[in-house]
Amino acid sequence: MTTNTAPPRVLTVAGSDSGGGAGIQADLKAMLALGVHGMSVITAVTAQNSLGVQGYWELPADAVRAQYRSVVDDIGVQAIKTGMLASIELVETVSGLLADAPAPVVVDPVGVSKHGDALLAAEAVATVRERLLPVATLVTPNLHEVTQLTGRTVTDESGMLDAAKALHELGPRWVLVKGGHLEGEAADLLLGPAGETHWYRAPRHDNRHTHGTGCTLASAIAAQLAKGQDMPEAVSNAKAYVTGAIAHGFALGSGIGPVDHFWRQR
Template sequence: MTPPRVLTVAGSDSGGGAGIQADLKTMSALGVHGMSVIAAVTAQNSLGVQGYWELPPEAVRAQLDSVLGDIGAQAVKTGMLASPALVEVVAEVLGTVTAPVVVDPVGVSKHGDSLLAPEAVETVISRLLPVATVVTPNLYEVEQLTSIKVEDETGMRPAAEALLSLGPTWVLIKGGHLPGPPVDLLTDGTEEYRLTAPRHDNHHTHGTGCTLASAIASHLALGDDIPTAVHNAKTYVTGAIAHGYPLGSGIGPVDHAWRHRST
């Protein structure tokens, strides 16, 4: 039988730890068929991003039309979109699909390198967030999108309300950068869930955001509702972080195949 199909629209990470590569590894690990629309190509390794090049908007649209017009998707995940033109194209197409859309509003890499042009932030706010079923910002991205700086767990709910006012159905604020045990907040404005996990003493965390968003999309395609999909994705990425490994001279990746390796 054909497995559920999940489409990622993101940038390529030449080091293999994040971006399209992390998305497809996650999808394979979770038993869905992963498909990709490449929006940008990065020169990237464990030390950082040395450069990136956007694809022309018409190339991104052609990939979207090709996959969605023939194969279809039961969930879509977006990652690095880089420019206003690319955000516009992706938002326009995804506004016509019925599958759930998980938006990872990628602003910077794990190393602090910018992956979204400043002028594209407003386009993400006005065009992409309104088509999102779930948006998954970290604390830097929360501030980038809402101008709200979250400094402790009590600040997460007001930030989530500000994000919900921009149009997504659900918001998952990732609190891993807060002091103390990591806590994420998932809410649609009515239901609210706090997700906790142990903090692993592990610096090999490249690709965590991409992996989490892709895992959520995969579980949605498998039939989970939003809270269940996020819970299951959180469990998967926590294990991937715990099993992260050194690679190169900098930050290593999470281990997408940790469940396979630990059996």
């Protein structure tokens, strides 16, 4: 009998999506598709489907802390990804845990769902800025989240660099500003140490079934980092994976369907 070597391990700290398209469920699917072992710390449970978020319930901070310590102290991690944190208390709890994280931390600063439903208390935004972003290796805001975190409204690609610089000043080592809400091709901007910049471009697919895109991209980047890729390469490969997942997104329920995490395997 032989013992197989474990694949790279990635931990997601996020909320559960009962519809399976975003959150913990999307994270674990993306991690599996990209060849890493996904593990989870659940921060909140949502009642959610293709039409929106009908409600959510936070887990106690002690439960979040215990899940994290159980995984990190025994199994270990090569990358960590955060998503929905919901409240000031949970943002503070997770930020404290990540202050001495043993691996790169990818922060998806989830503020609202694809349907526009709030997933972060308004009063917690300042805590994300002050406590969570400084412990992030990478932060991956969309343009709505850029406005929420910096007060800046980005209307074109020229504004993405200024927004990335404003976010970089808040403490993360790298910033990926996602331009998916702009017209034209899907362009994202990565800003790193010493002003290093990389643009990533992909064709925009005529498919409205894009639920879980942000969660999936952040998880894909974390998976690539866990496999030893540097940040620009990890973002490039994750972007290619998510672009295909969007192209293959499928209808589910009566509203917005999910991206297809297993499009390559199919």
